[in-house]
Amino acid sequence: MSAKAPVRVKTLTIDGREVGAREDQTILEVATENGIFIPTLCDLPGLSTVGACRLCLVEVKGARGLLPACVTRVAEGMEVAVNSERLDRYRRGILELLFAERNHVCSVCVVNGHCDLQSLALRLGMTHVHFPYQYPRLPVDASHERFVVDHNRCILCARCVRVCDEIEGAHTWDIMSRGVDCRVITDLAQPWGKSESCTGCGKCVQVCPTGALSEKGKSVAEMSKRRQFLPYLTLMREGRR
Amino acid sequence: MTIEELRKIAEAEREAQKKYQHHVCVCIAAGCLSSGGDLVRDAIQKEVVESGMKSEVLVKGVGCMGLCSAGPLVSVESDGKMYAGVTPEEAPDIVGSLDTGAGGPAECPTNVPFFERQKKIVLENSGKIDPERIEDYIAHDGYRALVGVIGEMSPRQVVDEVIKSGLRGRGGAGYPTGLKWSTVAKTGEQEKYVVCNADEGDPGAFMDRAVLESDPHRVLEGMAIAAYAVGAQKGYIYVRAEYPLAVSHLKTAIRQATRLGLLGNDICGSRFSFHIDIRLGAGAFVCGEETALIASIEGKRGTPRPRPPYPAESGLWDCPTLINNVETFANVAPIIRNGAAWFASIGTEKSKGTKVFALAGRVTNTGLIEVPMGITLREVVQEIGGGIPDGKRCKAVQTGGPSGGCIPERHMDLPVDYESLKGVGSMMGSGGMIVMDETSCMVDVAKYFMEFCMSESCGKCVPCRAGTQQMHSILQKITNGEASPADLALLEELCDLVRNTSLCGLGQGAPTPVLTTLANFRDEYDSHIEGRGCPAGVCQGANRNGKEAAQ
Numbered sequence: 172m173s174a175k176a177p178v179r180v181k182t183l184t185i186d187g188r189e190v191g192a193r194e195d196q197t198i199l200e201v202a203t204e205n206g207i208f209i210p211t212l213c214d215l216p217g218l219s220t221v222g223a224c225r226l227c228l229v230e231v232k233g234a235r236g237l238l239p240a241c242v243t244r245v246a247e248g249m250e251v252a253v254n255s256e257r258l259d260r261y262r263r264g265i266l267e268l269l270f271a272e273r274n275h276v277c278s279v280c281v282v283n284g285h286c287d288l289q290s291l292a293l294r295l296g297m298t299h300v301h302f303p304y305q306y307p308r309l310p311v312d313a314s315h316e317r318f319v320v321d322h323n324r325c326i327l328c329a330r331c332v333r334v335c336d337e338i339e340g341a342h343t344w345d346i347m348s349r350g351v352d353c354r355v356i357t358d359l360a361q362p363w364g365k366s367e368s369c370t371g372c373g374k375c376v377q378v379c380p381t382g383a384l385s386e387k388g389k390s391v392a393e394m395s396k397r398r399q400f401l402p403y404l405t406l407m408r409e410g411r412r
Numbered sequence: 413m414t415i416e417e418l419r420k421i422a423e424a425e426r427e428a429q430k431k432y433q434h435h436v437c438v439c440i441a442a443g444c445l446s447s448g449g450d451l452v453r454d455a456i457q458k459e460v461v462e463s464g465m466k467s468e469v470l471v472k473g474v475g476c477m478g479l480c481s482a483g484p485l486v487s488v489e490s491d492g493k494m495y496a497g498v499t500p501e502e503a504p505d506i507v508g509s510l511d512t513g514a515g516g517p518a519e520c521p522t523n524v525p526f527f528e529r530q531k532k533i534v535l536e537n538s539g540k541i542d543p544e545r546i547e548d549y550i551a552h553d554g555y556r557a558l559v560g561v562i563g564e565m566s567p568r569q570v571v572d573e574v575i576k577s578g579l580r581g582r583g584g585a586g587y588p589t590g591l592k593w594s595t596v597a598k599t600g601e602q603e604k605y606v607v608c609n610a611d612e613g614d615p616g617a618f619m620d621r622a623v624l625e626s627d628p629h630r631v632l633e634g635m636a637i638a639a640y641a642v643g644a645q646k647g648y649i650y651v652r653a654e655y656p657l658a659v660s661h662l663k664t665a666i667r668q669a670t671r672l673g674l675l676g677n678d679i680c681g682s683r684f685s686f687h688i689d690i691r692l693g694a695g696a697f698v699c700g701e702e703t704a705l706i707a708s709i710e711g712k713r714g715t716p717r718p719r720p721p722y723p724a725e726s727g728l729w730d731c732p733t734l735i736n737n738v739e740t741f742a743n744v745a746p747i748i749r750n751g752a753a754w755f756a757s758i759g760t761e762k763s764k765g766t767k768v769f770a771l772a773g774r775v776t777n778t779g780l781i782e783v784p785m786g787i788t789l790r791e792v793v794q795e796i797g798g799g800i801p802d803g804k805r806c807k808a809v810q811t812g813g814p815s816g817g818c819i820p821e822r823h824m825d826l827p828v829d830y831e832s833l834k835g836v837g838s839m840m841g842s843g844g845m846i847v848m849d850e851t852s853c854m855v856d857v858a859k860y861f862m863e864f865c866m867s868e869s870c871g872k873c874v875p876c877r878a879g880t881q882q883m884h885s886i887l888q889k890i891t892n893g894e895a896s897p898a899d900l901a902l903l904e905e906l907c908d909l910v911r912n913t914s915l916c917g918l919g920q921g922a923p924t925p926v927l928t929t930l931a932n933f934r935d936e937y938d939s940h941i942e943g944r945g946c947p948a949g950v951c952q953g954a955n956r957n958g959k960e961a962a963q
Binding site: 202221222223224225227228236237242243261268269272301302303305307326329345346348349350351352353378392 | 502545669696698713717865867868869871872873875877878879880881882902905906909912913914915920953
């Protein structure tokens, strides 16, 4: 007889709804399973979690502050609120900070209509940006033969860094510098076209939530992202383990 | 190494030192070194040799004596005299006066409140022992606690002793040290680490640097006792590369302690082994945050990650990790040596022991001080600090660095302890204390700290990265006299957003200087905005625009 580790389950409430969960699940996973929407930008199932975008912050009764749903594990009797006036305000504020930080001009963007940032802004009712736009001067690197990185549209979610490191195993992407000076870079800040570690697989382009990474030859609104490979690859790898 | 062998080393060292009639201690810690402390030591040494007093006078380079603003400092232990601002040219006078007691340069009085109001535990050896000689540390009761612990106490007893002492983390947040130790100890038998956070980065704060430069063995001993208590085999000291002298003294100390069998394999003949390595920080303030520090030791980019899991459960290379600040570890040996009850008798009900502060700003005596918890801010500023120079009035005291706040003059009778400082919106922090008078503009102060947070934000989470930039540009607008009341409302909104949504303490604390100055000095903000200029006369832009508005 094989001694299987018992699966432990917890029950909790999310916005008053009682839900069951495995003890190793996060609030975000359980909410998604139950059709409860929590906004996210840096999270992508199949990649490690970083808790960086802060959009998935939720209120947990008894906790000291707001908790990121993407990394917070469920607990028995936990009372989670994912929608409140305060959370809505913070989420819109964070989105507005992102829009004001770099140069996100949807009307001329390759992913217009297929953009995670744009659709989240629509969904959360962000009608305008009331923080001053910073208009930084940022470069576009089109040195790669098939892809382009446009730093004006990057939100530093690090999905490209993670997919390249964790799924492709190349670790071509990383982030350099600090604060608002942060940039995603290939190799040691070499032009993408000169990167020796890049395999040209394009996974980074497909997981990028905005138009920061795109395929060449696509005009305004022509680029949509294909992410089906990620759950498929993850599933296959888990099956082999 | 047994307690008996340790006693013999101590006695031999004391005997050797007793042979000298005079002990001349010259501060060669970074503060005095920068004003020529090493040249003074060499000059005195040369003078001693030339006047044939080599067998009577012992010249030592020692650590920080506290009154850094008056360096280089020289103290003569035999007659209790202290000289400030010594130049190499004064060496003959000092050496000449040793026997006669007369004819030396002007003395620096030591019977003043600056010295008498302090209570030294962490800095007890600082300025007295040669930090590069382990024998000198042992002669001052060094390593007695460690050897005693290994021989006579169980790990559980050590943890209990630290719990009973009431020691709280000196890095800033004041988490109970004993509780942290017991959590790591609870994780059972597995690979564990002890990490010493020496990535001191608050502007103007240099407590940890002084401890590491002046008495490095004290930190090693504290770490080794901690490792014994929690069951760790390996330790790291994460020290910033901008502290070369501290790094050098630490390296020497680790080598010496290992040679004597006080670190390394099978310490004191027991089965307890503990190795310490040094890791250098590359100048990122955020690496003082424990999870970023751990990432940096692992060779990754130094960015924080969300907690839980806390390092006590899953830290360095996912192993349980005990992280304490330099000053926390420096308190451990005295607690074990003198007992938890002794330590708990110092300080207030919830904040035990002493705290080291780097006193700076508009105050007569600036430097390093160690005071018992519960002393009032007024005592620190007026008595130890010697008051405000040029007959000016104290306006506020800033504690806690860029995550701390400005405490207005009306709260000066507040006792210095974790809860009281938190109660007025500031925090204990790691020990920076900046005194401000009427010539300091509070908006400018807030802008300074915001600029610091903005440039030190790691950029990982959105509110801290983009929010600090927005807040800084609004503060810039205010000090330029170009802001409107709507900007101030936006600033307050951003403070609330960044404080509540940022990932780590850097972002969560970044709005604190703005919030405390807004709460206590709102009229100064209004003055800049309403065209009445900068009351302190600091912000030229606001004054200029103010005049134009008046015309």
